[in-house]
Amino acid sequence: MFWRGGTLLAAPFDAASLSVQGAPAPLVEGVRSDASHGIQFAISSDGTLVFVPGGDRGGEDRQLTWVDREGQLTALSISGPFDSLHLVPNTDRVFLGTDITLEDPDIWTAGLTRGDLRRLVSSPEVDAAPLVSNDGQRLVFASNRDGTAALWTTSTDNPEQASKVAEMAFPIAYSWGPDTSVFTTVATEDGFEQRDIVLVDLATGEMTPIVETEADEGMANLSPDGRWLAYSSNATGVVELYVQRFPEGTDRQVVSIGGGTHSRWRADGRELVYTKAPQGPPEAMMRVAFDGSAASGPPSLGIPEQLFPWPFFSQSGGRRFYDITPNAERFLVMSTETGASGRAASPEINVVLNWFEEVNERVPLN
Secondary structure, rough: EEEOOOOEEOEEEEEEOEEEEOOEEEEOOOOOOEEEEEEEEEEEOOEEEEEEEOOOOOOOOOOEEEEEOOOOEEEEEEEEEEEEEOOOOOOOEEEEEEEEOOOOOOOEEEEEOOOOOOEEEEEOOOEEEEEEEOOEEEEEEEEEEOOOEEEEEOOOOOOOOOEEEEEEOOOOOOOOOOEEEEEEEEOOOOOEEEEEEEEEEEOOOOEEEEEEEOOEEEEEEOOOOEEEEEEEEEEOOOEEEEEEEEOOOOOOOEOOOOOOOEEEEEOOOOOOEEEEEOOOOOOOEEEEEEEEEOOOOEEEEOOOOEEEEEOOOOOOOOOOOOOEOOOEEEEEEEEEEOOOOOOOOOOEEEEEEEEEHHHHOOOHHH
């Protein structure tokens, strides 16, 4: 049983030979899928089907929107099927990745004031998840343009001359490390449910382990002074935001309460903002005061405070779906058709009992 283009299909399968024994038959049309939540259906062992109607929403247009700390919105003229973005600090230039559910996702750039959107990196395969250097001159991105998933890098002035950095199963650079290195994650032997944080040297492709535990870690961000690393981990069973000294890995401390992912540092290093997401998509944008000036010991943390609810686009992978100005006064987000005016209404959920009876009628087994 599988999903394709908004439709659930099934085909007879022989477990002994591991082969499909007939043509697939459509079972349910209009099953929703999008980059935020994936394919939205589940089947129980007793034959109950639950699904969210709506079809394939991959590639829907999303409008770039400024949000201030009070939650006030300013829509920009730039929109498209984007699923990731990265601002160049102290400029109005943004780099955008198109939805990876599209057939040929590319990387674009735009000036937020003029709205001069243009394609920057393109190939017949996937080019996604842009991360741009602070001076706007160097770009790191994920691609399988040569047939293997890998991190690639290129100059923003001459993007055609891209070079491969390192092959990996999850080639998404989340943030910059010291010098010419980036933080990303690698899957352990247990697969994508258990990832560790590594630092990748863009010049050599060498990977240095940074956070290695039995939990799943990711979304690492280095503080502006280079002394603290913020990252998310499910060590407690809930994905929370942590900080620890860098590179020592000491004085680890939980920052968030009730879920924390996708952190950003204010430019002075005195505040962390992050999305609160205890289960599933983000619920709110949070902030917490931070003081890591002491030479030893854990940092001083404030009490997490909500800035505004989160009705905007998000996705569950490691791609950056929002960014902030250096003073953390404004947040650049991607609004869906419902997200610009308020939290999207809860989707309808359809429940079908005894669904296996219908499956057996449409896909009879010999």
